[in-house]
Amino acid sequence: MKVAIIGANGFIGSRIVEQFYLNGTHTAIPVVRKPASLALPSRFAIGWRLGDALDSGSLAAALNGCEAVVHCAIGDPRQIEQMPAVLCEAAEAAGVNRVVYLSSASVHGQNAPDGSSEESPLHETHSIEYNNAKVRAENAFFSEATKRGIEGYALRPGVVYGPRSRWIADLAAELRGGRAWLYEGGTGICNGIYVDNLIAAIGLCLEAKSGAGQAYLVGDRETTSWADFYHLAADSLGVPRASIHRLPELPVFRKPFRERVENAVAQPWVQSLLPAVPGKVKQVTKTLLSSWNPPRSPDAWSLPSSPQPRITEEMALLQQCHCKLPHTKAAQTLGYEPPVPFAEGMRRSFAWLEFATSPS
Amino acid sequence: MQSNASWRKFSLTKARPPGISQTIVTTQTAIPVALIGCGAVSQAFYLPTLRALSATGEFAVHSLIDPSASARAPLAEAFPRAGQFTTLADAEMPAGGLAIVATPPRFHAGQTLESFARGWHVLCEKPMASASAECEKMIAAAESAQRLLAVGLYKRFFPSSRYLKDLIAGGQLGVLRSYSIVEGGPFKWPAATPSFFNKAQTPGGVLLDIGVHVLDLLVWWAGEPESLDYADDAMGGLETNARATLTHRGGAQGMIRLSRDWSTANEYRFEFEHGLVSWKVNDANNLTVQLAGTSAALRAQLVTPLRSNLNGAEPQPLATNPQSFIAQLQNVAAAIRGTQPLLIPGAEGIRSLRLIETCYREREVLDQPWFTPVESNRAQELAVQS
Structure with missing residues (x-):
């Protein structure tokens, strides 16, 4: 099958191209927005195309002649919300009937409530705006796909790790820098999925005879704690497990005023009003916001300090999660069985890190 | 296009x-x-x-x-x-x-x-x-x-690369024993067309791109290597990651890693008999030097030479990266006017290209350890066919 991969230069997209091309599973057509993004796809003698995931005209031209499309482009929350409509419009114009859209398990929140599944109602009041954008984007995807008669499948992976994943590279940097931490001993559940397992699910969506118009949670087979994830990573890097900070409590995250304003401005109804606001007012507002709460200068009379844990709201929520998101529906409807075990996925991920960053 | x-x-x-x-x-x-x-x-x-x-x-x-x-x-x-x-x-x-x-x-x-x-x-x-x-x-x-x-090849005009040339040729830190060069990161050059990734228009990947500067500096500093091993990740297309190990006359061992794929340290490091020198890519007038037996490294800006008396003018920073590019054009202008020799003529420019051709002739496919055995075998086949 001739399959367009939108976002083929990214972590997931580049691995899809590698897999499809090297295994001969499908004819992958990498689609990227700009020439500079062709570095990874062009390792192969492959027919890439340029197309903008935010412009239906250019995207339709890029999808021409394809039988299916996998959408794994990323963007800021506003772009994430715009992409599904552009995708479906372009697919319809190009005559592509099957579309696999990468949604995210974060539609349930990073700290998904116990018992969460595809049947759980979604809301748009998450504290992290990315999650709300993904909820709106997934809804828009199904709405647009239905309207245009497209067979749409949405996958909801959690923490996707593997070669070129930020979860691997960032964690390695935190571990090596002495800033990694675990909350309550790392007993929270890491809803991880090795990238090849996600691609296996994508492959099933491309071939499925039924199950269109629905979202599917997908993950690794094992139930893995954050301690499992961090300890295996530390062992792979030769970093002592004891160097990982143990946190009995987490800070309360209050969004700074500036971020709250930015989130409010990102709302669709605010965006629709913005063209009426004079440019000078926008500029003055931006200047005022950028000068709000300037960082304090460090005290010159302080001792050199040891590395401190770097706690983000996203990671704090993730480590509090005690729900293993099920992939029962994907198994029953699509026949999903994750082919790569967690330990092997981590081994391959850190083998890539060694490949990418080792000086020798 | x-x-x-x-x-x-x-x-x-x-x-x-x-x-x-x-x-x-x-x-x-x-x-x-x-x-x-x-x-x-x-x-x-x-x-x-x-x-x-x-x-x-x-x-x-x-x-x-x-x-x-x-x-x-x-x-x-x-x-x-x-x-x-x-x-x-x-x-x-x-x-x-x-x-x-x-x-x-x-x-x-x-x-x-x-x-x-x-x-x-x-x-x-x-x-x-x-x-x-x-x-x-x-x-x-x-x-x-x-x-x-x-x-x-304007990087030869950087004060830092000229200083390294002096150190390697002059032996002030003793003999060069080894070096490691790591350069590159995700490709961000604002190319208006895909010609960089069109094998018919550009017959090489990262080695022919940033590798030209790297190998040009290397042959200028240390001469052509006596032997080398080379591998990259092209599988019918153009490489995004390349590795070379080199041996020079006198025994200096070198390692080069180039990438268009992932962020690297962007650092050149030289181990001399009496010290280490580190240079960050494109930093035209700064070096970090650690003399053997000392307890710290010196991160220093290159400035005009000190005078022996204390009444000399305050030392001034040497040329920046853009100023080095300008200096290259100034040298060409002076050479056209006959007032200076041309510093990088064609006979110099060809040296890195010859070395690149040697690399491509010796080419092996890089082991990409996240590949399955089936994928690795196919990568080998594609690399041999190309």
């Missing part, structure tokens, strides 16, 4: 610039310049450089040549007196002027030869050509036409 054909087929749209005479270049007159190729490198590097050197009267931009009007536009705005041409054949400039060839590499040889035929000197962007055989023709043509052939 800018193709080979697009360089040839566009029709003539020329406008003769006023005020440029057909005089021979002297030390008094500005040297006329024809900029062949108005893409990203011309816009980002040659535009500000030629603006600065036009203001000093060293150069006068005479012709802008590119099939794309949008590519020419920013340069035309900066140099409104320059004529605009869609093809080199249509362009006009007096003999003795300088043609700067800044097109995709496959055009370099042909455009350089055409420029010599019209009596122009040439500054050819790196890589000098697609193959060393083309470089040899370019060098022979320069000699035959009695014109200068300079190659755009």
Whole structure:
């Protein structure tokens, strides 16, 4: 099958191209927005195309002649919300009937409530705006796909790790820098999925005879704690497990005023009003916001300090999660069985890190 | 997309610039310049450089040549007196002027030869050509036409790279024992066209791109290696990751890692008999040095030499990265006027390309340890076929 991969230069997209091309599973057509993004796809003698995931005209031209499309482009929350409509419009114009859209398990929140599944109602009041954008984007995807008669499948992976994943590279940097931490001993559940397992699910969506118009949670087979994830990573890097900070409590995250304003401005109804606001007012507002709460200068009379844990709201929520998101529906409807075990996925991920960053 | 054909087929749209005479270049007159190729490198590097050197009267931009009007536009705005041409054949400039060839590499040889035929000197962007055989023709043509052939390898003009050359040649820190060079990161060059990734237009990947600068500096500093091993990740296309291990006369061992894929440390590190030196990529006037037996490293800016008395002027920082690029053009101008030797002629530019060709001849596919056995086997097959 001739399959367009939108976002083929990214972590997931580049691995899809590698897999499809090297295994001969499908004819992958990498689609990227700009020439500079062709570095990874062009390792192969492959027919890439340029197309903008935010412009239906250019995207339709890029999808021409394809039988299916996998959408794994990323963007800021506003772009994430715009992409599904552009995708479906372009697919319809190009005559592509099957579309696999990468949604995210974060539609349930990073700290998904116990018992969460595809049947759980979604809301748009998450504290992290990315999650709300993904909820709106997934809804828009199904709405647009239905309207245009497209067979749409949405996958909801959690923490996707593997070669070129930020979860691997960032964690390695935190571990090596002495800033990694675990909350309550790392007993929270890491809803991880090795990238090849996600691609296996994508492959099933491309071939499925039924199950269109629905979202599917997908993950690794094992139930893995954050301690499992961090300890295996530390062992792979030769970093002592004891160097990982143990946190009995987490800070309360209050969004700074500036971020709250930015989130409010990102709302669709605010965006629709913005063209009426004079440019000078926008500029003055931006200047005022950028000068709000300037960082304090460090005290010159302080001792050199040891590395401190770097706690983000996203990671704090993730480590509090005690729900293993099920992939029962994907198994029953699509026949999903994750082919790569967690330990092997981590081994391959850190083998890539060694490949990418080792000086020798 | 800018193709080979697009360089040839566009029709003539020329406008003769006023005020440029057909005089021979002297030390008094500005040297006329024809900029062949108005893409990203011309816009980002040659535009500000030629603006600065036009203001000093060293150069006068005479012709802008590119099939794309949008590519020419920013340069035309900066140099409104320059004529605009869609093809080199249509362009006009007096003999003795300088043609700067800044097109995709496959055009370099042909455009350089055409420029010599019209009596122009040439500054050819790196890589000098697609193959060393083309470089040899370019060098022979320069000699035959009695014109200068300079190659755009401006990193040799960095004060830091000159300092390293001094250390390696002079032995102030003893013999060079080993080095490691790690350079690159996700490809972000603002390429207007996909020519970088079109094997028909650009026959190599990261090694032919940033590797040209790396290997040029290396052969300049330490000479050609006696032996090397090379591997990359091209699987029928162009490599994004490349590795080489090299051995030099005298026993120095080297390792080079280049990437367009993932962020690297962007650092060159040299282990001498009596100390370590570290240089960050593109940092034109800073080095970090640790003398053997000392407890700390010195991170230092290169400045004008100290004088023995205490009443000398305060030392001044040496050239920055943009100033080094300007210095390259100044050297070409001085060489055309006969007041300085040309520092990077074609005979120097060809050296890195020969080494790159040796690498590609010795090429093995990189082990990509996240591949399944089936994928690894297929990668091997594809690498052998290409």
